[in-house]
Amino acid sequence: MQIGMVGLGKMGGNMAERLRRGGHEVVGYDRDPSISDVESLKDLVERLEAPRAVWVMVPAGKPTQSTVDDLGELLSEGDVVVDGGNSHYVDDQKHAAELAQRGIGFVDCGVSGGVWGLKNGYALMCGGDKEHVDRLMPIFETLKPEGEDGFVHAGDVGAGHFAKMVHNGIEYGMMQAFAEGWELLEASDVVKDVKGSFSSWRTGTVIRSWLLDLLVRALDDDEHLDQLRGYAQDSGEGRWTVQAAVDHAVPLPVITAALYARFASRQDDSPAMKVVAALRNQFGGHAITATEGSTGKGADAPGADVTPPKETER
Numbered sequence: 001m002q003i004g005m006v007g008l009g010k011m012g013g014n015m016a017e018r019l020r021r022g023g024h025e026v027v028g029y030d031r032d033p034s035i036s037d038v039e040s041l042k043d044l045v046e047r048l049e050a051p052r053a054v055w056v057m058v059p060a061g062k063p064t065q066s067t068v069d070d071l072g073e074l075l076s077e078g079d080v081v082v083d084g085g086n087s088h089y090v091d092d093q094k095h096a097a098e099l100a101q102r103g104i105g106f107v108d109c110g111v112s113g114g115v116w117g118l119k120n121g122y123a124l125m126c127g128g129d130k131e132h133v134d135r136l137m138p139i140f141e142t143l144k145p146e147g148e149d150g151f152v153h154a155g156d157v158g159a160g161h162f163a164k165m166v167h168n169g170i171e172y173g174m175m176q177a178f179a180e181g182w183e184l185l186e187a188s189d190v191v192k193d194v195k196g197s198f199s200s201w202r203t204g205t206v207i208r209s210w211l212l213d214l215l216v217r218a219l220d221d222d223e224h225l226d227q228l229r230g231y232a233q234d235s236g237e238g239r240w241t242v243q244a245a246v247d248h249a250v251p252l253p254v255i256t257a258a259l260y261a262r263f264a265s266r267q268d269d270s271p272a273m274k275v276v277a278a279l280r281n282q283f284g285g286h287a288i289t290a291t292e293g294s295t296g297k298g299a300d301a302p303g304a305d306v307t308p309p310k311e312t313e314r
């Protein structure tokens with residue numbers, strides 16, 4: 001079928017390519033003229049036959065909002081917009097209501113698979129009216145991985161991105177668990193072949209998974225991850241998962257800790273631990289480490305090593 005794709009970056013560009021390989025006609029628009037098929041969003045809409053389908057694959061937040069606003073002006077009754085970015089589900093409900101006033105349909109679609117999706121297919125989580133989702137099924141069929149799984153019509157508008165949000169919360173927790181296990185193995189002297197251990201776990205174990213495969217791939221390139229800084233950004237979905245958990249009074253200790261670990265990774269020094277150090281010093285006279293000349297090790301811990309202080313030293 002024919003579809004417009006707005007945003008031809010790492011995700012949108014590869015998705016357009018997978019759709020073309022699957023026999024669909026894709027008209028792509030990107031702000032970068034060197035990769036765009038048309039000069040403007042208006043041109044894209046004019047190139048499509050009604051009833052049109054336009055897939056938006058731009059960053060969540062303002063870029064998605066302004067694209068949906070512009071499409072609202074350009075499209076007509078009976079057309080449908082898909083937001084395939086990592087939008088907050090609350091925004092979906094707003095976008096759907098705005099477009100519905102003009103008779104334009106809206107489907108939110110969480111997309112997982114990253115840069116591997118072109119080859120392996122993209123897992124898709126959709127929200128919206130059955131009528132709109134059914135119309136887009138040929139597109140979803142081509143984008144999704146082969147086999148029975150990899151697609152869900154999760155519910156009404158917002159359900160797709162809600163499902164993707166929770167998927168990403170789980171992703172945070174799983175990544176953090178692998179990270180902590182790796183750090184402990186590296187820090188101890190007991191296991192001599194850390195990379196080999198991770199690699200061996202890929203077969204037969206309870207924790208075999210694609211994330212484990214990817215970690216082994218990263219360790220193959222850089223066994224002790226010396227080339228990387230321990231610094232991790234977050235795009236929003238982990239935060240939204242934790243916020244939704246608070247709204248529903250659902251305890252999410254693992255996912256929350258994984259999110260907070262990313263925040264901590266961005267601090268060169270910890271203001272909170274300065275307070276802890278200051279208070280230990282105030283009530284117990286425990287040594288503190290000055291900013292200048294800091295070794296980064298606990299100055300009053302015995303030998304500044306990694307063992308906890310003995311009872312008598314507390």
Ligand SMILES: O=C(O)[C@H](O)[C@@H](O)[C@H](O)[C@H](O)COP(=O)(O)O
Pocket residue numbers: 086111112113114168171233234235236237238
């Ligand atoms: O399923 C996926 O393909 C991923 O979850 C992907 O959608 C994710 O958004 C980014 O990889 C970064 O997310 P963070 O910046 O939040 O780690």
